[in-house]
Amino acid sequence: DIQMTQSPSSLSASVGDRVTITCRASQVIRNDLGWYQQKPGKAPKRLIYAASSLQSGVPSRFSGSASGTEFTLTISSLQPEDFATYYCLQHSSYPWTFGQGTKVEIK
Amino acid sequence: EVQLVESGGGLIQPGGSLRLSCAASGFTLSSYWMHWVRQDPGKGLVWVSRIDTDESSTNYADSVKGRFTISRDNAKNTLYLQMNSLRAEDSAVYYCVRGYIGLDVWGQGTTVTVSS
Numbered sequence: 001d002i003q004m005t006q007s008p009s010s011l012s013a014s015v016g017d018r019v020t021i022t023c024r025a026s027q028v029i030r031n032d033l034g035w036y037q038q039k040p041g042k043a044p045k046r047l048i049y050a051a052s053s054l055q056s057g058v059p060s061r062f063s064g065s066a067s068g069t070e071f072t073l074t075i076s077s078l079q080p081e082d083f084a085t086y087y088c089l090q091h092s093s094y095p096w097t098f099g100q101g102t103k104v105e106i107k
Numbered sequence: 108e109v110q111l112v113e114s115g116g117g118l119i120q121p122g123g124s125l126r127l128s129c130a131a132s133g134f135t136l137s138s139y140w141m142h143w144v145r146q147d148p149g150k151g152l153v154w155v156s157r158i159d160t161d162e163s164s165t166n167y168a169d170s171v172k173g174r175f176t177i178s179r180d181n182a183k184n185t186l187y188l189q190m191n192s193l194r195a196e197d198s199a200v201y202y203c204v205r206g207y208i209g210l211d212v213w214g215q216g217t218t219v220t221v222s223s
Contacts, residue, residue: 032209033209034208034209034210036152036210038152042215043202043213043214043215043216044152044202044213045213046209046210046211049208049209049211050208050209055211087151087152089152089154089209089210091208091209091210094157094166095154095166095167095168095169096142096154096157097154098151098152098153098154099151100151101151101152
């Protein structure tokens, strides 16, 4: 199985901060990676697909990038509605696997 | 509006069976692979199973293989997850998810609690 190591597991940040979350895959997964945001009691919502493509309707402050087996989600200027938990997902091979999640909290 | 609505969750004793349903609307179910993903209370997301458009191919997580069966009825726009020999560790919120370049549209989830 492909392991997705996500870091950090949590972070505290202020409104306006630039935030970076990383996922490292244990094997090559090409660009078969998505990023998801989940708020308490709600279903996850996709932000980024194919490692760097912005999902329709998602604000442009969210961006994704890839370098080899390392993938990054960046929030350029954190907004109050961005406080949530973020997950990466690899869909290169079964079983598909998620990162452990990053909880973004208010500083 | 594209929508997925799960149902069928509830409280079930260990060893019991449950069938989850997922009603799709706003898109043609038969055109998409479909998935089930679960989330333990307060924990992360776990991919459970996937089915292709005409039920010719399925995949399962090792933790549910041999106990869970994914199926679909495209005429009824409905996805199913038959869960047998349920264990306490199967307790989770189960999400029905449309497959498109990964997982794109998610249902709101249905809660399964396995307990005596």
